[in-house]
Amino acid sequence: MVVPAPGLPARVRIHEVGARDGLQNEKATVPTEVKAEFVRRLADAGLTRIEATSFVHPKWVPQLADAEELFPLVRDLPGVELPVLVPNERGLDRALALGARRIAVFASATETFAKANLNRTVDDALAMFEPVVTRAKAADAHVRGYLSMCFGDPWEGAVPIHQVVHVCKSLLDMGCDELSLGDTIGVATPGHVQELLSALNEQGVPTTVLGVHFHDTYGQALANTLAALQHGVTTVDASAGGLGGCPYAKSATGNLATEDLVWMLRGLGIESGVDLDRLTATSVWMADHLGRPSPSRTVRALSHKDQ
Template sequence: MQLPERVKIVEVGPRDGLQNEAAPVPVEVKLGLIERLEKAGVSVIEAGSFVSPKWVPQMASSAELFQQIDQKPGVSYPMLVPNLKGLESALSVGVKEIAIFAAASESFTQKNINCSIEDSIARYSDVMVQAKQHGLLVRGYVSCVLGCPYEGEIAPERVADVARSLYELGCYEISLGDTVGVGTPAKAQQMIDAVTKCVPVENLAAHFHDTYGQALANLFAVLQRGVSIIDSSVSGLGGCPYAKGASGNVATEDVLYMLNGLGIQTGLDMERLLQAGDFISRYLQREPASKVARALSAAD
């Protein structure tokens, strides 16, 4: 069994995690979380998004947040944008990398951004043109790759079609999201097998939620297929507002524990990562969702 020697961790907690909180988290708290993640060795931190504050009020302060980040050399701070208006907001504050998002489910796309999959890709073609003119890196997301809250099973070929479209638009990396966390290892491998027929595996990331407790197993399964980029969220923050019952992203601490056990390099420091998780969990007044954090806390 051949596994990657090194895995890049993309930390999505400040955006994908905190956007699902009932109340907006203050900028100074987000900055404190980002600073602690930097100290833990995280090199990619998804900091926020330029979406409508009407629909995602938790991200309304993203421009202010980005302007106040003390950006460190070697660390990138991508911001999610849904359209040209979002891109203009990102450019106005000097964002260097953005992320765009599509889905492998027609129903989810309609519920999420009120258009078809085809129309969503067409919208992003305009975003890509502007992004390239300004020298921005663009990452692409595909949601519902292992199941949809409205349609159920999603054919791997549909995932591959959407991933190929984003890759051909110019996305340097495609993050494949099990948005509702219903996937299992065999299905995760089948999905990767389909996608790698049209997108190189080195350009793919796994973004798995842990609703059914399968995220780590699914990640191990796709590592065996050569995936070497993992999205995760410190302390297991997150969920999906359009998928009832969907729990948070897989916890970064738990992913790191597994990768350390496999001898896979990440550059992350577990102790400092736990400190970042403890910081945000204390603010949110809840126990960390990370099993590693809970186990170590109990041991103390």
């Protein structure tokens, strides 16, 4: 049943991260053609922004070592934007050479995670990203800035909001087109989400450039998403089947499942353009390849219903 709630956007753009963030922490190697078919099936389900891979050094994320082989297999999907993550200028060179025109960089709001993930301080990481963003913009690429640990850090605890605002503004000042606010270890709650969004607005960061990226460690991802929608956010990151975690933060469990998000949006009368049945079938298919059931409650409910 569709029962709209007041004050919510009419449409939400889902930024699908399953093929990159979802698969980067898998223990078993997923064949390149299976990844490509995963992206194709996600597109067929109606997702129009699918993060394809990461041009990071294979030593650090071996699961995505096939970026050069994968990207050409999917880059010509009609009507689909395919962002790729780049850690530095070398990664940018590799991505641009293959025709990528949507680039993402991955910053941290905390010093400890910046050290673990990038082996740099927060400021040194921002300095590393600045020429990446500048060159990407010069190549007419769209640049997304990921910001991890926006709400809590496994080593530092609660993250001060002013600290998050500072890094957000730095990313925008260097030329990022949009930001994704990451709850990397899933500790956020709705009031915290709205407080951070309000603080960003007060410091001149418009809601229109913000997306949210929630993990479901404590079962709060949908509640936090709804809080962001109530604030006016219209870009939500999610991972088909709830795949994903973070190789540098062991307490980070799966992302918000795209199916769970679509179920909620559909019930609220919010358009997403996604065919839930096709998406569910895609996640069941990928779960079979990974050898375990999907953690998404919606996938489990709908696939069990069909049996």
